[in-house]
Amino acid sequence: MTRISNGENASAVFDLGLMQIQISANTAAERNMQTGVQPTSLTILPTYKCNASCRDCCFQSNPRLSTRLSGKAILDRINEAKAKFPSIRQIIFSGGEALLLKGDLHDAVRLASELGLGTRLVSNGFWGKRQQTSEAFARDLRTPASKS
Ligand code: SF4
Numbered sequence: 355m356t357r358i359s360n361g362e363n364a365s366a367v368f369d370l371g372l373m374q375i376q377i378s379a380n381t382a383a384e385r386n387m388q389t390g391v392q393p394t395s396l397t398i399l400p401t402y403k404c405n406a407s408c409r410d411c412c413f414q415s416n417p418r419l420s421t422r423l424s425g426k427a428i429l430d431r432i433n434e435a436k437a438k439f440p441s442i443r444q445i446i447f448s449g450g451e452a453l454l455l456k457g458d459l460h461d462a463v464r465l466a467s468e469l470g471l472g473t474r475l476v477s478n479g480f481w482g483k484r485q486q487t488s489e490a491f492a493r494d495l496r497t498p499a500s501k502s
Contacts, residue, residue: 392441400428400459401450406478415450422450425458429465436469448476463495 399413400423407416423431435442445466452459452475459475466473475495482488 391439393435393439394441394443395446396432396435396439396442396444397446397448398423398428398431398462399448399450400452400455400462403454404449404451404478405454405480406451413450419450422455425455425461428458428462432462432465432469432471436471442471444472444474446474446476451478451480453477453481460495 401419402413402415402421403417403419404411404415405417432445435445445462447459447462463473463475481491
């Protein structure tokens with residue numbers, strides 16, 4: 355999948371299997387200054403497995419799928435992106451349901467933070483049914499410890 359949109363918030367997403375690179379420029383001036391590829395976001399789809407199976411899912415994710423990146427591959431891609439693209443500002447984790455990776459996701463969030471990168475998580479929110487447990491869950495993810 356490659357998505358490119360024009361206008362004031364141009365962005366392009368290049369799908370490389372289980373990894374996407376998103377290139378975005380917020381203004382026309384910013385776009386004009388760009389002479390090469392300067393991605394600001396790396397989107398990683400660490401797994402196609404999901405605990406839901408929505409009829410219209412663009413990846414046809416479901417609980418039966420097992421395709422995923424290893425924890426090491428995720429960490430390697432983050433390190434690689436940071437080294438090759440100094441313009442990278444944030445890592446986005448999507449899927450599938452990335453939270454099914456548990457410790458591997460925590461390790462990836464921790465590495466991104468250590469590298470000074472922001473993180474974003476796209477989740478179906480299965481963990482947010484009760485306020486108390488969802489707050490604890492979010493707190494846990496904000497200060498990730500190794501859970502492998
Ligand atoms: S929750 Fe999202 S990833 Fe999971 S099956 Fe539904 S649309 Fe797909």
